Amino acid sequence: MRARRRRTARTARTEPWHPYAWQAQSLLLAYPDDRLPAHRALARRAATALPPAVAGPLLDFAARTEHVPADDLAAAYVATFDHRKRCCPYLTYYxxxxxxxxxxxxxRLKQTYAAAGWRLSDDELPDHLAVVLEFAAAEPATGHRLLTEHRAGLELLRLALRDDGSPWAALLDSVTATLPPLAGDEHQAVARLAAQGPPEEQVGLAPYPPEQPVPDSAGGPR
Known part of the structure; x- marks a missing residue:
């Protein structure tokens, strides 16, 4: 009975405000281009309908980055997410x-998107956190499941960004506030990943094996 109660408590449950939170987080976690001021304004509007634990970090990020020169913020984004493995935004890496x-x-992620009518552009990987959040905003039940499956990796990314004093740490605070708390086994996974890092190369990365073609599908998020 104890195991059943635990599984029930951790069943993915979406709330009406989840899509608004995930869309705002997705926009702010993307590369900071000239659309960022509009994205900050959207996040501020969305925050009025979100729980404090989700809204507060969004507002903190908006305030902290508002007066940073665009070039400096873009350079910090690249230095953080492209040059530091411990701050990797690609969830399957963890x-x-x-x-x-x-x-x-x-x-499998790409097939999940295709089944929902999504097709990514050629320069996008399906496990980038901003992409997963954008999908979750459109497909809340499936997106919630995907985010929860990567809960340990999200926690490790959140802690790494916080240790670096990164403004993007606030966005990970907001993301994790939309998800169930870490369970015991996930705490262990975080500890293992922090101590050992992700698994090492085994036989090479083959993202889309030719024997398993990605289903073609019309339509998409863009």
Missing amino acids: AHGDTRKRGIALL
């Missing part, structure tokens, strides 16, 4: 590293 298992996980 579970699989650069291994064939990660390639399979990427394929």
